[in-house]
Amino acid sequence: MKVAVRRLLVAAVPVLALALSAAGCGIHEQTQRWYPADNGVNTEAGDIGLRNVQVISDGEGTATVVATLTNRGAAEDELVEVRIGDVTAELADGPVEIPVSGITDLGPDGDRVDGFDVDADPGHTVAVEFRFGAAPRTTVRALVRPAEGQYAEALPAEQRRPSEAPGDGAPTEEATGAPADEATNGAEPPGDEPTGGPADEPTDEPTD
Template sequence: MKVAVRRLVLAAAPVLVMGVAGCSIHEQTQRWYSADNGVNADAGDIGLRNVQVVSDGGGTATVIATLTNRGGSDDELVEVIIGDVTADLADGPVQLPVSGVADLGPDADRVDGFDVEADPGHTVTVEFRFDSAPRTTVHALVRPAEGAYAEALPAEPVRETEEPGDEPTGDATDQPTDEPTEAPTGTETPSE
């Protein structure tokens, strides 16, 4: 009988050890995955990470993303198109040095679009154009400008100054009217 109990203990020991050890095992994935809901893509040697758009639903939108350059030469982001609207690169082309990283967003290089059809909760196409890398289009999630993204949008669009001659200048007294400003001379109004 002692032999049967020993055999039972010896057979149960590996199962017990595996059960206890399995409590702390965390399965790892074989692929890199985003920690947020942004979209990831590649444009040649340029990596586009966590691409998303913040919008107020009224036409103003901002692109948030991280760009990495894994190539052997410098590059630069020269244009971004949100939907069918060319966005403003606030500081000009975004430099992407070799092994460098560039952030797009409210606290980094601003990429803002105005008159953009981007409704929060939907996706919008965002096309990235580079000096050397191939152009790449992603379908980015549109987030509402609230919570963590409440301050992401620009205060107001930067509009170009108006050219002289586009609109008349001056105050209302300079404008022609149909009413005479003075009564004609030599005529009197009859009084009763």
């Protein structure tokens, strides 16, 4: 009887291992579905996790960073700067807080990180650098996606264009002609002065 039970246990071990292996694969696949590889870049910066990092661009200089930040550390941190290529992006509300065991979203539905005059064409990749208050800075190569489909409204509502520097544009025309001639109407030009002597006075004295 004991031999039969032992044989059953031995036979059950491979089956149990196979079941656990299958379950492990299911968990791994589920984790991958949270952050699919073709949907953005995942990386770590110390205790800060960066998930689904990508850039949405109109191909004309305006771009928005989309990402999710997590914090598994014992203290809160903050995102203080983001660079898209060679351009420093604008943090719409200032430094972005990343609470302990919390999740912070970057993008149109979270904290906006917008770049202007960015060289980022859809279909290519661009370097995106993240700088934190405590965590080490990190750089990823993020895929640039067009502002369409689910990202059609991702770009800022008012896409800023490079403002003209003061003095640029058409200058105000200044008077360049000679000053207007002074009015001469009504003033007679000086005439020729008489050159003849005064009329001859009579010289003949009356005769007696």
